[in-house]
Amino acid sequence: MNALVARRRAMLGAMLLAGVGRARPARARGLKPLRLTLAWYAQAPVGGFYQALARGFYRDAGLDVTISNGGPQVNAVQLLLAGQCDLITGYDFQTLHGVAASMPLVTVGASFQHDLQGMILHEPARSLADLKGRRILIASSSRQTFWPWLSRRYGLSAAQAAPYTFNLQPFLVSPDVAVQGYASSEMFDIRQAGVAARFFAFSDEGYPPYGTAIVTTRALAGGDPASVTGFVRASMMGWREYLHGDPAPGNALIRQASAREDEARLAYGIATMRAASVLTGGQGGLRALGSMTEARWRATYEFMVGNGLIAPGVDWRAAFDTRFADAAQVVPA
Numbered sequence: 001m002n003a004l005v006a007r008r009r010a011m012l013g014a015m016l017l018a019g020v021g022r023a024r025p026a027r028a029r030g031l032k033p034l035r036l037t038l039a040w041y042a043q044a045p046v047g048g049f050y051q052a053l054a055r056g057f058y059r060d061a062g063l064d065v066t067i068s069n070g071g072p073q074v075n076a077v078q079l080l081l082a083g084q085c086d087l088i089t090g091y092d093f094q095t096l097h098g099v100a101a102s103m104p105l106v107t108v109g110a111s112f113q114h115d116l117q118g119m120i121l122h123e124p125a126r127s128l129a130d131l132k133g134r135r136i137l138i139a140s141s142s143r144q145t146f147w148p149w150l151s152r153r154y155g156l157s158a159a160q161a162a163p164y165t166f167n168l169q170p171f172l173v174s175p176d177v178a179v180q181g182y183a184s185s186e187m188f189d190i191r192q193a194g195v196a197a198r199f200f201a202f203s204d205e206g207y208p209p210y211g212t213a214i215v216t217t218r219a220l221a222g223g224d225p226a227s228v229t230g231f232v233r234a235s236m237m238g239w240r241e242y243l244h245g246d247p248a249p250g251n252a253l254i255r256q257a258s259a260r261e262d263e264a265r266l267a268y269g270i271a272t273m274r275a276a277s278v279l280t281g282g283q284g285g286l287r288a289l290g291s292m293t294e295a296r297w298r299a300t301y302e303f304m305v306g307n308g309l310i311a312p313g314v315d316w317r318a319a320f321d322t323r324f325a326d327a328a329q330v331v332p333a
Contacts, residue, residue, distance in 0.1 A: 031064040032227050037085040038070040042257035044269025045184050045212065046089060048111060050257075051250030052238025061230035069257060072166065077105070080217060087231065090215035091115075092300050092319070093145045093309065100314045104218040108324040109232040109290035111239060112211030113281025114203035116182050116273075117146065122175040123196040128205065129154055137164035137171065137179040146180075146202055148307040153205070168193075183276065184269035201276070208299040210292060211278065221321060233328035236289040243274055244333035280332050289332055290325035 038046050049067055052058055058065040068085065070076050076088040077098060090107065092115075098105040121130055131154055138147055138161055147161065164180055171179040172193050181187065183199040190197050214232060221228050242250050251266050280286045294317070301316035303309075 029064070030062075031059065032062055032224070033064045033066070034058075034087060034227065034231060035066050035068065035085040037068045037074070037076045037079050037088045039076055039089045039091070039212075041069050041071055041260070042067070042254045043185060043261055044254070044266050044273065045116060045182065047242045047247060047250045047254060047266070047270065048239030049089075049235055049250075050238070050253040051242035051247060052234045054249035054253050055238065055241065057234035057237045058231070061234045063227060063230055063234065065231070065234075067253075067257070077103070080105070080215070086220055087214060087216045090213050091145070092209035092213060092297070093304060095213070095215055095319045096301060096304060096310060096314065096316060097144070099316070099319045100310055105215055105319070106218050106221050107210075107213045107215050107292070107320040108221060108228055109214040109236065109328070110210035110212070110292050110325070111214065111235070111290065112273075112278040113283065113286070114201075114278070115207060115209045115211040116184065116201070116203075116276070116278065117180065117207075118183065118199050118201040118203075119150075119178055120171070120181050120186060120190065120197050120199050121178045122171075123198060125178075125198050125200075128200050131156055131160075131178055134160065134176050134178045135162050135174075136160045137162050137177060139164045139166075139180065142180060144309060146207060148309060149207070149303070150202075152307065171195075171197075184272040187272070188265055188268040208296060208303050210296065214290070221324070225324070229324045229327045232290055232324045233330055236325070236328060236330035239279055240289060240330060240333050243270060243279060286332055288325055288328060289330045290328060292320055292322050292325065294322070 036049060042050065053065055053067060076090065077094065079085045080088050081103060092107065095105050095107050119128060119131065136156065140163065150156065168179065168186060168189055171177045172190070172195055179186065183201065187199050214235065216228060238250065247270055251263070254266065255261050279289055297316060297320050301314065305312050
């Protein structure tokens, strides 16, 4: 009897792993296969997708979804355009740059109503104005996103910026160093190290992009809108349950996909996202999770133009399509 139980558990584990890392014979089962590539590794800030997978929301939408990790060495846009995946988690700036370069990218939903990035400073910092005089660790990609705005807004010099290699050690050992990061991720590691620090969200300072956007190609959005709508609906159902229900099913898949994640780290990330009201942005009356507005996209485009990140005249409306999240109609919890 024990041997039978062990075999069944092994079979279940294999099935779960197949859902995360490998394609399954979906067509034989009448499901549409879709491949999602993440911008980063599996962790709580992408937990809604894993929750949707674990709970069968994608399957119920007629989809067989596989999720692949991203990371600093993974160019998700290249994989998408090369047909190696069908959807990615992207960034509004990235998509607008792609549209400016005539890439057939389109954002079909926004997991979060604001971007979760920010800057982390040692105590007793009280605002981003305290960045003056500090060495600031930023990723190379940040020079094409928040750095031009941040440096102009607070009078920072180019000499203050140093490369962030996703190693927190320089920050941990020097109170004169600030580092970019996420309240749900880097702040956990910093607190575990016993360092007193504060996180300052860019969105609180008027930084306009959405967060963890769902991006696909115009070919898929136009050629199979039902599957794209089904993916957005299932994903947002996953997000609603992950942050406002029991996240254990999604967490189980995350831990299989990323050995670094443990229960404490995942719980911290979930609590941080809940406190920040990431799904609604703290907005009352949001019509549907994942929804976007033309006004916000215009603001992001004008932000980029104003900070020299993109040339005027780009067809910014081509970077997004609000119909999918609106049709999905996943209401806030």
